[in-house]
Amino acid sequence: MKIYRIKYLFLSLLLAFAVISCNNDDEAMMDDDLMMDDDMMSMNPDFSGTYAQVDFMGRPGINTVLGADGDAKDAHNISVPTNQGTSFQAAYQARLEALHDAYAIALGLTAEDVDYQPNILGDILNGPSNDGFTNNPVTAEVLTTVLATDVLEVAPNAPTTYFNGGTGAPNYEGAIGFTGRTLQDDVIDVSLILLFGGGDGVRFNGEGGLPQLVTDGVSLTADNITTTFPYIGSPE
Template sequence: MKLYRISCIAACSALLALNVACDADDNDTPMMDDDMVGLEDDGMMEVDFSGTYAQVDYMGRPGINTVLSGSGELKDMHNAAIPSEMQATFQPSFEAQLEAYHDAYAVALGLTAEDVDYEPNILGDILNGPENDGYTENPVSATVLTSVLADDVLEVAPNLPTTYFNPGAGAPAYEGAVGLTGRTLTDDVIDVSLILLFGGGNGARFNGQDGLPLLVSDGVGITATVATEFPYLGNPE
C-alpha cells in the first residue's frame, strides 16, 4: 500500500486542526470594505491575509506529542517544527520515551526492563508493506513506529477508506485491516494511539487484566453526534 503525506496546513479543518495567532498590532486594525474584503470583476471574493502570523500547534495526531515528548521544551519545538524535518529531529527522543514508559511499568510490576519491553504491534503489513503475512513476520519495531509518529501529518491513500485505524477481521491476523490513511470525526484516535504504543501484537497487551495496568484505552468513548452536513458535529453532550 502506498501512503501519500499531506501537510497539516493543507488538510481539511474537519480532519486537522491548526491554530495560528496574529501579532497584537493586527488586532485593532479596522476592517475596510475596499482593502480587506471585496468582489473582483469576475465575482470571486478577495480576502486580505496580510499580517504577522505564528504557528503554535499541530494536531494531525492528537496526543502523540503529549505522550512521547519528554519535556515541555521538546513539545514546543515539535509544535513549531517543519513537517519535513520532524522525523529526523524527534524520532530518537520519541523512541527513547516509548521505551522509558515500558521500563517504568516493568519497575511498577516488580519485573526487569527486559521483561516489559516494547512489543511489535498490529500494523505490520500496513506500515512495512505486504511482503509477509502477519505482524509476527513483518514487525513494527519501536523505531519504525516512532519514525511514523514523529511526523505530525496525516497520510492519504487514494484507493483505501479514510480511517485512523480499522482492525478488519481483528486478532490474530487482522485481515483487511487499514490504518493511518487519514482521520474521520468518529475515529477514537487516542485509543488507537494507545493500542499502537502499548497493545503489542494482539492489540490488548496492557488491557487492565491479570494485574496489568490499563494502557490501551483512555476509557472515554465517542459521544459527539456526527452529521453528514457542515458543521458536522452536533451540540456538546
C-alpha cells in the first residue's frame, strides 16, 4: 500500500513539475514575442538596396496603343517624364498614322480617306477660335507630343477632369481637358476619341462603313464608385 502511495506521489510530482515548466516556457516565449514586437516597432524601415522602375502609367492605354512593340513599351515604362517627349513622340506619331493606314487598307480605301484628322482638343491646347475647333488643329505631331509625356496635369483653378466635352459636337463650347483625373473619368474612351474621333469626336463611331474605334464599350456606372478605399466597386 505504501509502495502505491509513493508511486502516485512521485507521478504527481512529475506532473506538477511538467506543468510548472510549461508555464514558465510559455511566459518566456510571450516575453520574447513582446520584446520582438517592441524591437520591430522601434526599428526604422530599411529601404536600402537597388530598385528598378518597371511601369509608368499617368495616362492608361496610351503606351499600350502607341508603343510599337514590347521593347518600345518597356522602354517607355522605365523612362522619366523629362525624356519621354523627345524619346517617343516621333515613334508615337508614326504608330498613330500607321494605325489609320492599316484601317484604310482593311476597308479598301486610300490612306488619305482614313488619315488622322485633327481632334477636339484644339481650343484647349491652342486657345479659343471663332468657330469651334477647326481653326486650331491638333495635328498628329501636337497630339503625340502631349501624349508621349505620360503624366497627369493639375489645374488648381479649373475642375479636375480628364476631358469634359462641354456642349459637345460640333463646337464643344465650355470643353476642358487634361486638368487631372477623377474616378468617374472614362480614360480609355477619351483616349480613343482623341486618337480616332477627328474634329467632332465621333469619326470612327461604327457608322458609314467605318469601324467602332471611339469607345471600348465598357462604361462606368454609379455603383462602380464608392466613398471608401479603394473607391472602386466589385467587378460587374
